[in-house]
Amino acid sequence: MSGADRTWRITVDGTEHEIRVAYSMLTAGITVHHDGELVARDRLFMSAKRFDLDLGSSRATVEVYYPDEDDVASRLFLDGQEVASRPA
Structure with missing residues (x-):
């Protein structure tokens, strides 16, 4: 598990959504799931990756990034506001 592994x-619009990010340090692979369905897969190399999701009337953006040279992190923005998370 890495610092990028998160669930929100x-x-x-009255509907609960779960967004989950998983990161593999071995392969630098990122997966993003929305309500249990894989919606994005990519690799993290040298710069942040962003993934946009439409959630009803709102726009969600998942960002996976390097906060420093020894770690990887992720965060979620809903309509431009960062959302609190818990480890996956």
Whole structure:
């Protein structure tokens, strides 16, 4: 598990959504799941990756990035505001 592994549960337009990010340090692979369905897969190399999701009337953006040279982190923005998370 890495610092990028996160799960968010948010409610948009009365519907609860779960967004989960997993990162593999071995392969630098990123997966993003929305309500259990794989919606994005990529690799993290040298710069941040962003993934946009439409959630009803809102736009969610997942960002996976390097906060420093020894770690990887992720965060979620809903309509431009960062959402609190818990480790996956």
